[in-house]
Amino acid sequence: MDFASLEPLDGGWSGETFLARVGDGERQVVRIHARRPARAEVDAALMRLVRGLLPVPEVLDVRRASGEMPALLITSYLPGERGDVVLPRLGPGEQATLGAGVGELAAALAGMPQPRPGEYADGDLAIRPWSGGAAGLEAFAQQALAQGLHHWTAEERDGLLRVADLAEELLATVDRVCLVHSDLNPKNLLVDPDSLTITGLVDWEYAHAGHPFTDLGNVLRFDRQPDYVEAVLATYGRVRGVEPSEALSLARAADLFALIELAGRAGTNPVADRAEDRLRSIARTGDLHAVTGDARLLG
Secondary structure: OOHHHOEEOOOOOOOOEEEEEEOOOEEEEEEEEOOOOOHHHHHHHHHHHHEOOEOOOOEEEEEOOEOOEOEEEEEEOOOOEEHHHHHHHOOHHHHHHHHHHHHHHHHHHHOOEOOOOEEEOOOOOOEEOOOOOOOOHHHHHHHHHHOOOOOOOHHHHHHHHHHHHHHHHHHOOOOOOEEEOOOOOHHHEEEOOOOOOEEEEOOOOOOEEEOOOHHHHHHOOOOOOHHHHHHHHHHHHHHHOOOHHHHHHHHHHHHHHHHHHHHOOOOOOHHHHHHHHHHHHHHHHOOOOOOOOOOOOOO
16 A cells, blocks of 8 residues: 555544555555554454444454554445535435435444443453443533533523433433444435435444434434434334334433533534534523524424
8 A cells, every 4th residue: 555645535523534546546445543543443343243234344454553653444445425415415305215224224223232331442342331431411411511511601501400310311211232333424424326325334433332322313413304304213213113203302312422522622623513502502491302593403
């Protein structure tokens, strides 16, 4: 591989994913794991685990960090356009088609059981308890309010704790643990622009063992076009045997963890800013389904 020929791939915030051309022009994807070197082996193991069940690239090579060379994960290149580019230009019927595919993908992930919640420690996919975080949603919210959200008003702080308590009770009604991609949204999906078939699920950096409705919550966090949302929920509900309205409430509750974590980083990127706006609306109204003033969104 000629590392001088690496081209940055569009999308994401890390700037660590590149397109490489090898041999007779074959394309491969190189992910540099400089911040968390062990994650290269974890991600490779996860993709090997689900390949054939989910549309993930083939793992071609994993290289541990050595000297000044960072850890690398090299995979095959998958065809398709990023979902966040495709979705905005679709009409209602096409949104429903794509939504059904996304719902099926989220349901498949939710059906992959894990023995306990936690983060993957190594390439053997050993699961260890989360480090440095508060246990439970309400405690997590209290921790965030004492740190990144300390500027919130007293009413917003009290409102968030009340919502977190209610969401925690709702999440406790599901006692199963599954594989969670944890960044399941259109920017990490590759889509055939003609058939709207999902051709790839990429970026496994935050995958862990967790609540079965976490990925569904991520899917529906910002993309709330009615036809898309209804198709996602209908398909997910059919596959997992749950009513769409119940699935939506559980998804919103599970997504509070991510919204709180993102909101604590407001000011660093547009996604974190948007998450804080959404979380403040939820805290002010006491409604897990609350939205900000974006007229495109479904309430």
